[in-house]
Amino acid sequence: MTTTPKVALITGVTGQDGSYLAEFLLKKGYIVHGIKRRASLFNTQRVDHIYEDPHVHHPHFVLHYGDLTDTSNLIRIIQQTQPDEIYNLGAQSHVAVSFESPEYTADVDAMGTLRLLEAIRILGLEKKTRFYQASTSELYGLVQETPQKETTPFYPRSPYAVAKMYAYWITVNYRESYGMYACNGILFNHESPRRGETFVTRKVTRGLANIAQGLDECLFMGNIDSLRDWGHAMDYVRMQWMMLQQDQPEDFVIATGVQVSVREFIARSAARLGITLKFEGKGVEEVGVVASVTGDKAPGVKAGQTIVRIDPRYFRPAEVETLLGDPTKAKEKLGWTPQITLDQMIDEMIASDLEAAKKHALLKTHGFKVAVSQE
Numbered sequence: 001m002t003t004t005p006k007v008a009l010i011t012g013v014t015g016q017d018g019s020y021l022a023e024f025l026l027k028k029g030y031i032v033h034g035i036k037r038r039a040s041l042f043n044t045q046r047v048d049h050i051y052e053d054p055h056v057h058h059p060h061f062v063l064h065y066g067d068l069t070d071t072s073n074l075i076r077i078i079q080q081t082q083p084d085e086i087y088n089l090g091a092q093s094h095v096a097v098s099f100e101s102p103e104y105t106a107d108v109d110a111m112g113t114l115r116l117l118e119a120i121r122i123l124g125l126e127k128k129t130r131f132y133q134a135s136t137s138e139l140y141g142l143v144q145e146t147p148q149k150e151t152t153p154f155y156p157r158s159p160y161a162v163a164k165m166y167a168y169w170i171t172v173n174y175r176e177s178y179g180m181y182a183c184n185g186i187l188f189n190h191e192s193p194r195r196g197e198t199f200v201t202r203k204v205t206r207g208l209a210n211i212a213q214g215l216d217e218c219l220f221m222g223n224i225d226s227l228r229d230w231g232h233a234m235d236y237v238r239m240q241w242m243m244l245q246q247d248q249p250e251d252f253v254i255a256t257g258v259q260v261s262v263r264e265f266i267a268r269s270a271a272r273l274g275i276t277l278k279f280e281g282k283g284v285e286e287v288g289v290v291a292s293v294t295g296d297k298a299p300g301v302k303a304g305q306t307i308v309r310i311d312p313r314y315f316r317p318a319e320v321e322t323l324l325g326d327p328t329k330a331k332e333k334l335g336w337t338p339q340i341t342l343d344q345m346i347d348e349m350i351a352s353d354l355e356a357a358k359k360h361a362l363l364k365t366h367g368f369k370v371a372v373s374q375e
């Protein structure tokens with residue numbers, strides 16, 4: 001007997017999480033629809049490897065142009081695709097950028113969520129379509145309790161977090177008002193080689209790899225005292241799916257329960273490149289100086305070189321100084337535990353960024369032909 005495959009719709013499919021989730025659901029036999037934004041350049045690099053040409057066969061992975069600011073477009077896509085599950089991962093997701101573009105961030109992150117929930121209702125899909133909302137540890141902001149769990153009060157500290165707070169509560173409200181299967185994953189920071197280049201972990205691994213290869217001289221950072229609970233995106237998207245497979249919709253904190261400073265993340269990343277970093281000075285005068293270099297991964301770096309400096313430009317008007325999650329509920333109710341440690345993740349990110357940096361360095365010094373022949 002053949003069973004009809006489940007249908008999922010992912011907003012933000014071209015982002016870090018969207019790309020891993022699409023891969024995960026395809027492996028589970030889903031038909032996956034994703035919403036991509038129109039851009040003047042290709043913006044599908046993270047999902048190109050799973051793209052299927054609709055001219056060749058009946059694809060399992062289909063992309064639709066759309067935007068979370070465009071109500072009629074969202075209604076039409078949901079009507080056409082009739083999804084069993086919607087994963088709302090689309091967002092202006094950069095906290096610092098949200099201070100520059102607060103209104104746009106509210107429109108996409110808060111109103112976008114409402115538009116999707118309303119679309120489900122307008123189309124009469126309340127009993128068919130399950131809804132996952134990408135909520136965030138940024139809701140805890142100025143933390144009221146450590147570690148943070150599902151019952152910890154929120155205190156958002158950025159336009160991004162305030163917008164996500166609306167999205168959180170409107171998801172709860174539609175669940176309670178209309179009996180919809182709608183839930184929030186309160187996810188702490190999660191990273192990978194696919195992480196956007198301006199988030200701190202990727203900025204560090206990519207920046208240090210470039211410095212190691214002599215492509216750059218110094219990494220300029222903001223608040224390196226900041227403490228975060230970092231996990232791997234692959235572990236976290238698995239949890240997004242698990243949350244929609246329960247009998248009852250509930251909200252869950254997803255975290256590792258381990259906290260590390262940005263400074264420590266930089267030092268551990270440098271160590272993977274054979275660089276021992278020493279931090280000296282205080283406040284904006286603090287610098288990261290190379291104490292020693294071993295191995296052959298960092299030919300562009302010498303002992304005594306300053307490769308990390310503080311640039312107050314990267315300070316935020318209001319900072320979230322410390323986040324540490326308590327994932328006990330997810331462990332007990334869903335049997336979820338993260339499989340990838342922070343050090344394994346740093347290894348993976350450094351390896352990936354080092355490979356790219358080596359190619360660029362080769363290209364810079366020897367030109368295109370040599371770089372291609374060395375691949």
Ligand code: NDP
Nearest residue numbers: 012014015016017067068089090091093134136187189190
């Ligand atoms: P990314 O920034 O990598 O991806 C965001 C996605 O949203 C991209 O596909 C982007 O498209 C899309 N997007 C942006 N604006 C719009 C819009 N107006 N309409 C439709 N789509 C839009 O984020 P992540 O993958 O890291 O995160 C996924 C979700 O989880 C986000 O909602 C984020 O806020 C949330 N979150 C993330 C955490 C993390 O640590 N990664 C932790 C907690 C929550 P494009 O590619 O064109 O820019």
Ligand code: GDR
Nearest residue numbers: 093095136137188189198199200201221222223224226314
């Ligand atoms: P965050 O992630 O704000 O936690 O939001 P980000 O990596 O941007 O910052 C983490 C911490 O590092 C400090 N920091 C810097 N950050 C950036 N981006 N660049 C720097 O140069 C720098 N120097 C220090 C920051 O001040 C901050 O304290 C991420 C996003 O994915 C959100 O969408 C998500 O909701 C939360 O994680 C959980």
